[in-house]
Amino acid sequence: MPDFTPDRPVEIPPQDPSKPAWPVTLLVVVCAYLLAAWNLYGAMISVAPFFGDQPSRDDYIQGGMAALTAVVPCVLLALAGWMAGSRWGLALFCLPAGVLALFGMSMVADDGDPSDPEPTRAVQAADLFDDLTHLNWIVAGGLAVVIVGVVWTRRDSRRSPRGRLPRDDATGSALASGVGVTGPRLRG
Incomplete structure (x- = not known):
């Protein structure tokens, strides 16, 4: 049982090597690739030149x-997988995150249709919450x-084996009676 003193926090034992981490890694990486595919598909459809139309600057910004x-x-998926x-399996995250970042920056940098009223408008803070970004913010939340x-x-769970600091019944304060997780203190 870990020793608890007010001066030293409870030490966390290392992860159990008998529990494999690959199922969690697989789930996290697959979720990241699905999210990346969904966003790339939505971004490409928003700027696709259907029937000869040229996408506007707003379309490029929304897709980017x-x-x-x-x-x-x-x-956040990588952080959850790490926890x-x-x-090392999370290194597979570099590919979808890198592709998304490069693709998004490329799309945001593109000018739109020259016949638009604002073919070179600047990116605004409100663009972070366009229609195509709602899923990302919901997943991130x-x-x-x-x-x-x-x-x-x-x-x-680090505070004590039962998840709480031992309490003194008379005062309700933690460790006031001199009894800790390791046993009673000797008083002189």
């Missing part, structure tokens, strides 16, 4: 922002909630 904001959930024990929950439960 969809690809750029997809990097946020990919990073679950994946290590869900992953952030999961990561905060995991960190919270791990932090609570």
